[in-house]
Amino acid sequence: MVREIESVAVLGCGTMGAGIAAASAAAGCRVLMLDLTTEAAEQAAAQIDDEARHLVTTGSLADDLPAIADYDWICEAIVEDLATKRQLFERVEPLRADGSVVSSNTSGIPLAAISEGFSERFRSDVAITHFFNPVRVMKLFELVPGVETSPEVIDAFARFGAGRLGKGVVHAKDTVNFIGNRIGCFFMLSGLHRAKPYLANGMTQETVDAVLGQPIGLPPTGLYGLIDLIGLDVMDLVGKNLAENLPADDVGRAFTSFPEVEQRMLERGQLGRKAGGGFGRVQRNDDGSKTRETFDLGTEEWRAAVAPDLEGAPSADLGALLFDESPAGKLAWDVFGSTLCYAADLVPQIADGPLNVDNAIRWGFNWVKGPFEMLDHLGPARVIERLEAEGAPVPAMLATLRDAGAETFYRDGQVLGPDGSWHPIG
Ligand SMILES: NC(=O)c1ccc[n+]([C@@H]2O[C@H](COP(=O)([O-])OP(=O)(O)OC[C@H]3O[C@@H](n4cnc5c(N)ncnc54)[C@H](O)[C@@H]3O)[C@@H](O)[C@H]2O)c1
Numbered sequence: 001m002v003r004e005i006e007s008v009a010v011l012g013c014g015t016m017g018a019g020i021a022a023a024s025a026a027a028g029c030r031v032l033m034l035d036l037t038t039e040a041a042e043q044a045a046a047q048i049d050d051e052a053r054h055l056v057t058t059g060s061l062a063d064d065l066p067a068i069a070d071y072d073w074i075c076e077a078i079v080e081d082l083a084t085k086r087q088l089f090e091r092v093e094p095l096r097a098d099g100s101v102v103s104s105n106t107s108g109i110p111l112a113a114i115s116e117g118f119s120e121r122f123r124s125d126v127a128i129t130h131f132f133n134p135v136r137v138m139k140l141f142e143l144v145p146g147v148e149t150s151p152e153v154i155d156a157f158a159r160f161g162a163g164r165l166g167k168g169v170v171h172a173k174d175t176v177n178f179i180g181n182r183i184g185c186f187f188m189l190s191g192l193h194r195a196k197p198y199l200a201n202g203m204t205q206e207t208v209d210a211v212l213g214q215p216i217g218l219p220p221t222g223l224y225g226l227i228d229l230i231g232l233d234v235m236d237l238v239g240k241n242l243a244e245n246l247p248a249d250d251v252g253r254a255f256t257s258f259p260e261v262e263q264r265m266l267e268r269g270q271l272g273r274k275a276g277g278g279f280g281r282v283q284r285n286d287d288g289s290k291t292r293e294t295f296d297l298g299t300e301e302w303r304a305a306v307a308p309d310l311e312g313a314p315s316a317d318l319g320a321l322l323f324d325e326s327p328a329g330k331l332a333w334d335v336f337g338s339t340l341c342y343a344a345d346l347v348p349q350i351a352d353g354p355l356n357v358d359n360a361i362r363w364g365f366n367w368v369k370g371p372f373e374m375l376d377h378l379g380p381a382r383v384i385e386r387l388e389a390e391g392a393p394v395p396a397m398l399a400t401l402r403d404a405g406a407e408t409f410y411r412d413g414q415v416l417g418p419d420g421s422w423h424p425i426g
Contacts, residue, residue, distance in 0.1 A: 001099060003152050003155070004072065006029060007029050007031070008030075008031050008072070009031075010075050010077060011065075011075065012034075013044035013045070014044070015134075016077045016133060017078075017105075018047055019131065019135025020105065020131060021045070021056065024165070026049055028052075029055065032057050032058075034061045034064055034068075036061060037060050038060045041058035045058050068092060069097050070097070071096075071097075071100065072100055073157075074101070076105065080108075080237070085109070101125050101127070102127075103157065105130060105131060106130070107238075108241045110175070110176065111146040120148070123148040123149070124149060124150045124153065126146060127149050127154060127157055129143060129157055130178055130180075132364050140170060140180055140363035141161040143172065144178055170351075170356045171351070171356050176241065176242060176245035177242065178360075179350055182346065183343045183346070183357070183361055183371065184361065185238045185239075186255070189239060189252070190338060193259055201327065205297060206307065208223055209225050210222060210310055211310065211331050212335055215310070215314075215318070215320075216321060217318050217319065218366075219366045219367075227279065228273050231274055232270070232271045239258070240256070243257070280294050280305065310328060318369070319374060319377055319378050322336065323382070337383075341383075341395045342395070343371035344395035345397070347397045352417070357371060358372050358373050375398070380408065396418070400416065404421075
């Protein structure tokens with residue numbers, strides 16, 4: 001059966017639900033917004049453009065759930081808690097119409113855990129539709145089928161995500177944190193640990209952020225600035241989810257907890273921008289001027305921010321810093337190089353090939369090049385040579401490339417698959 005999505009019932013109208021509802025209404029869909037109370041749903045609906053407001057109906061999850069019978073897509077976006085999501089789906093299942101499709105916007109709970117024990121109809125009609133925040137701005141839309149999700153359901157979500165919402169659809173597998181957050185959070189969590197010896201040797205946090213930004217094609221927030229944006233509390237939840245669900249031999253297991261100083265920051269609520277300060281903060285002075293301050297991870301005290309020191313580091317070519325012998329170059333290799341290798345080791349575990357990984361990271365984390373595109377830019381043979389010289393394992397996809405006699409992951413409209421053969425793009 002071909003499924004068409006023309007209307008959306010959004011359950012849970014917080015940050016993400018409100019964003020999904022607004023994007024769907026802006027695309028001309030009828031939208032039902034339900035939250036714990038009608039007032040909360042109405043408040044969320046106030047963010048919707050005036051022109052689209054007439055398409056939206058609001059209500060409460062307690063009283064108005066039967067109205068979902070009249071909607072094509074039932075999109076769950078309530079709190080990130082498995083039991084609460086399952087309880088809601090138990091109420092949803094008898095009420096929704098045959099032919100409707102269902103999804104969870106979970107950040108990382110496996111679909112297998114959400115759908116376990118549910119009816120065959122539910123298991124074939126459900127997927128994970130993972131939007132990024134803010135929904136209107138971020139292009140990435142990860143689409144994750146369960147083992148039994150029907151291809152027509154995935155096709156309907158993909159057509160709606162790309163065609164109606166204008167998103168970049170990435171097909172991911174049902175593995176912990178999917179693609180974008182699996183790799184992006186590895187960069188951040190491992191970075192907190194791997195930066196420590198450089199800080200101990202006198203590198204400033206400002207320099208760490210500058211190294212892990214523009215020279216390697218990442219946004220200027222670098223490491224600490226990015227975590228300040230996301231919040232240490234969110235990163236802590238991500239770490240806990242990883243600790244629970246990562247495969248036993250995953251190298252990310254070493255980084256699921258914060259270093260001691262960052263743990264103390266979390267415990268006293270020094271979470272980032274939303275809490276008025278994390279690794280950095282802006283102080284307003286009496287004369288109206290502003291002073292940027294950095295929380296020094298060595299002294300655990302605030303100090304005035306300083307300019308980063310990248311003197312002498314190669315900057316002409318993207319990524320050249322990775323092969324530089326300076327402390328900045330070594331930091332870039334330790335944190336970013338290891339993230340590239342982590343990504344290259346996760347295919348086919350989390351994605352069917354390099355393209356979905358690159359799209360997820362470019363669209364979800366705003367890297368100039370995705371991990372495989374960056375490896376192509378650096379030269380995979382050069383990376384393999386360095387790993388071998390260091391006695392480090394060669395990641396799965398780099399080994400596949402070497403064994404296939406290929407020089408890059410992309411060539412002439414084709415991409416190298418985990419089977420070692422070339423596949424057309426698009
Ligand atoms: N915020 C993000 O950056 C982000 C990104 C991607 C995915 N997600 C995921 O999207 C989902 C929603 O996240 P959010 O950031 O919008 O959260 P939020 O806290 O902003 O909103 C959660 C909503 O759920 C409702 N709610 C709370 N308890 C409930 C309960 N017991 N039953 C039903 N509804 C309840 C709240 O009223 C609220 O409207 C989560 O699964 C989260 O992991 C969040």
